Amino acid sequence: MSVLALGVFGTTFSSLQTTSTIPNTGSMRGIGVGIYWDSSCTNRTYSISWGSLDPGSSKTATVYIRNEGNTAATLSKAVQNWNPSGASNYMTLSWNYSSQVLSANQVLQVRLTLTVLSTVSGITDFSFDLTITATG
Numbered sequence: 001m002s003v004l005a006l007g008v009f010g011t012t013f014s015s016l017q018t019t020s021t022i023p024n025t026g027s028m029r030g031i032g033v034g035i036y037w038d039s040s041c042t043n044r045t046y047s048i049s050w051g052s053l054d055p056g057s058s059k060t061a062t063v064y065i066r067n068e069g070n071t072a073a074t075l076s077k078a079v080q081n082w083n084p085s086g087a088s089n090y091m092t093l094s095w096n097y098s099s100q101v102l103s104a105n106q107v108l109q110v111r112l113t114l115t116v117l118s119t120v121s122g123i124t125d126f127s128f129d130l131t132i133t134a135t136g
Contacts, residue, residue: 032073032134036064039107048112056118060111065132067102073136074101075108081129090120093130102134 028035028048037043041064048061067073075097082088096111112130 028130028132030065030068030132030134032067032069033075033132034066034068035132036066036107039064039109041066041107050114053114053116055116055120058113058115060113062109062111064107065102065110066107067104067134067136069134069136070104071136072101072103073134074099076133076135078131078133079128080131081127083127084123087123087126087128090117090123091115091126091128093128101136 035045079093
């Protein structure tokens with residue numbers, strides 16, 4: 001259920017090109033849910049490679065979340081432990097989940113989107129933890 005989120009962030013300026021590589025390491029944990037790359041839930045998600053992100057851009061990763069409990073549940077997410085703590089001022093991780101109820105063993109396609117503000121500065125590397133919890 002743990003997933004390591006990996007990514008690279010690049011900075012580009014118009015006449016002078018400067019590139020910064022920012023490794024993104026963190027964890028993604030599912031409580032009461034399994035997180036997979038495929039809708040048949042045979043390939044667990046253990047890492048996400050975000051590739052390169054420029055200031056003001058976003059990247060999306062599609063995962064499949066299965067309610068692995070025995071009752072209907074709703075999902076919640078918590079993004080925490082940003083390192084450095086100021087990274088959360090420039091980056092957000094959102095999803096397209098809209099509070100629908102998942103039956104036991106039901107699978108839902110979810111898009112996770114990492115967005116970097118155009119005003120990002122002073123970040124050389126970052127990490128965060130994402131926890132997805134099923135409650136029901």
